[in-house]
Amino acid sequence: MARPSLLIVLLAVSCHRTSGFALRGPVHARRCLTSAPFARRTLCATPRPRAAPTSTRRLIAKHRLSSVPVELSAAEATDVPQAPTPATASSSSGPSLLATGTSFTAIVVADFVLRRAFVRAGIAFPPSLAGMVVLFAGLVVLERAAPKSAEDIVSSLEPGAALLARWLPVFFAPSLVVLPLSPPPSSVNALKLLLLVCGGWFVSLSSTAAVVGALSPPADASTTDSAAPPKTLAPVFRGPFVRGLGAGAVVSGVLAVAGGSGQAPGALLTKLSKPAAQLSLLLATLFGFSAGTRMPRRVSKAVHPVVMCSAVAMGTAAAIGKGVGLGFADMLRSYLTRSRCPVHLGAGDVLLGLLGPSVLSFAVQMYRRRNLIFEDAKQVAAGSVFCASSGLFGTALVSRLLGLPTTLRLAALSRNITSPLAMAICSLIGADPSLAIAIVVLTGVIGANFGATALDALGVKDPAARGLAQGGSAHGLGTAAMVNEPTAFAFSAVSMALTATASTVLVSIPSVRTALVRLALGAAAGVPAAP
Template identity: 40%
Template sequence: MQLVRNMAQLVVSLGILVAADKLVEQAFAAASIKFPSALFAMFCVFALLLLLPPSLANGFMAFFDPATVFIHRWLPLFFVPSLVVLPLAVRDVSPASALKILFITFGGWFASLVVAGYTALSVRRIVKTQLIPAEPMKRPSPFGPLEFWAWAAVFVASFAVAYVSPTALGTTATTCLPFLLASTVFGYILGSRLPSGVKKVLHPIICCALSADLAAVAYGYLSRSGVDAVLGDYLTESPSNPGAGDILMGFLGSVIISFAFSMFNQRKLVRRHAAEIFTSIAVASTFSLYSTAILGRVVELEPILTISILPRCITVALALRVVSLFEGVNTSVTAAVVVLTGLIGANFAQAVMDKLRLKDPIARGIGTASSAHGLGTAAVSAKEPEALPFCAIAYALTGVVASLFCSLPAIRHSLVFIAGDASASQTQHFSY
């Protein structure tokens, strides 16, 4: 009975977050407002929690706790769709441009880490605020053998049904949806269960994307429909005919709204260390955006690709909404660069900070999350529990601050101009 109640609470709480995201998104679209709708919803939830009496706020948090735990447990899945269809998106990107993007990604990550870490350290030395214990943070439960084999069975069964009876479910996107979704989930669970040494090379996100791509290749070959057609059905961006990727990306707005709960849970920490947190994040976010635009101009990367990778240090959930404020961007390249930045940070952030003598937990937490968002945060959580709360705060706020900046027409104009597309900066319409 308790299990049934828990499942019902999860479904209802998660359903409310998803429904709220869609309603606000539709309202913003109807009003032609360019500001990210999910970010507005997040601010509303956070403000509501602050205004409610403590008992009601705690009850509100408890009710949505299953939804936030679910989101954190499956978070990488919602980032993957753009990576899965990356083979279709990068065909127009030349090898020279790809090398330039890699240079900007690696160099930009290191520079952002240095700027964020030393800014936090400098402000910390000025304010001299004593570090206080953070609120405990729940960690999602690991995936067990039952989940692994259950999703493996679902994948095999759904693949067989799609192959034997491809027209039974109607459209090709609907036919491919079950097995592509199952292959994505199975790949993530498989990647999560790999030894830690293997994960440094084959991160669960990479394993997840490869699993879906291999499933698409297999079905495209056996059905003779071709891998391009199958991948095209993975992310259709059509509300009336969604693919597996559209289902997963439909949770991105809920991910952003869930930031309100984590920030509220750490409100005492934010209030006490506001100077270090907000100064560092504002400086790091501004530096990341403008340094990317400048580097793109210096190495003569195509302006539209430079604009596509501007939010390289922001979590995918907000990065895709930031680049949607610009015209003609390649969102798959955006997602790929964001994930690559996170993987770099997850593997090298701690070693680099040790070399730079960044020992302060606030500087380490903010530096890691401001340069490598959620993947860097996940890496720190396993080894540096004292830095984790600051990672979690910076992880959310970096995306929030960068989104706020890019919602200002003047900043968008300047970024486009620096990237090298002066004509686009004059012709874009930035309506609210």
């Protein structure tokens, strides 16, 4: 059995030894910017700035965001080039391994405690989402009363949040790996589903941009982001680390086959066969993802790293199953057991279990963007709520009109919601999580490839409208594609989190959930009870 402690070490070491930029937060940036030589040059060269007019706040936000690392949630942060800034160029090391591990563990433990408390209280609302909202609100209130205390808390949680952000796509890969266990749709239904996803994405993108644009003041030319292509930078994961994951997967796979083939030289090797198999599947999943991030951009746009790591995990499961005499389906079932007993957990269960902590860590990212949220609260709130409600009910109506099977109708409802909360919605409405995640990934890939082009064709220039539309319609993958537009990128990250949050809150309301499911399935359809 793959142990969570081993996973923590692997993930933390990867972030500590690869690109340290994603783990360095604003505290590190301030230390570099306030170092004596740099501070003297800066203070002597520029006078103390006056308060900026309201019309230039987005330009200020753009400058502020370009100086502070921005973490994706939802997203799929591996698509984002990790560019060095003046704050990070002077140092190549991020937070210590101990600090990262401590922060990561604190977030995981907090999520575990919340889940246990919600189960005991019989609350159906997703505990990680509730924790995210409470933590964000608490930090905002604390920042008003004791700014230093709020900053200390956020700084201590940032390494763990950055670790989760970097590996976030892997945490929903298990649902794709076990997708072959679900009955495949017919070719006609597959075409209908593709029409629903593509059409739904474009309608969400264009309508959200129109709503936000109608509420936004005319944008100055100076606030428009430049559309220069992103620089080609070093991969997120370095070669030795990726090769180490691959070698570990091969070695543990060989041990699993040797122990499970019936010809093992000792009883110990036989007992280690199943744990070695799950360790091999875990390392293979991580290897496929980290190797996928090193592919050329034109390749990763066609085959996303999540798809690649899922394919590698499937291939590894097939190879080990053949060696130990188990079928492919049996290996996939052992990969993701969905058991609550730690002894029976598979590699996929360990990865999937980190989705909750990832949602909880969104509070740290949202806190760092609180100024954007508050300064443009009207546009942010309107865009997020509109995109969430229209996405849910519009998808329900169109899927019913297209005559899709029940399983596809329910799975498609979360098409534009970032994966961790899409999983929460699946549990509330009784949808197949594997199908739902596959639809989420397809929507994100479409948005990442065509979102900016579509917005240009629609004449959307305002960074707020571009970002809110992209993040709301294509979640984290679409957000990652906006990295060359700094202000729009920040709005997209906020929209991704708030749209998913609003969608989950709506579905968590029993009356709204009943109306949504009946719209999708028909008035006579039964509505799944919340777990």
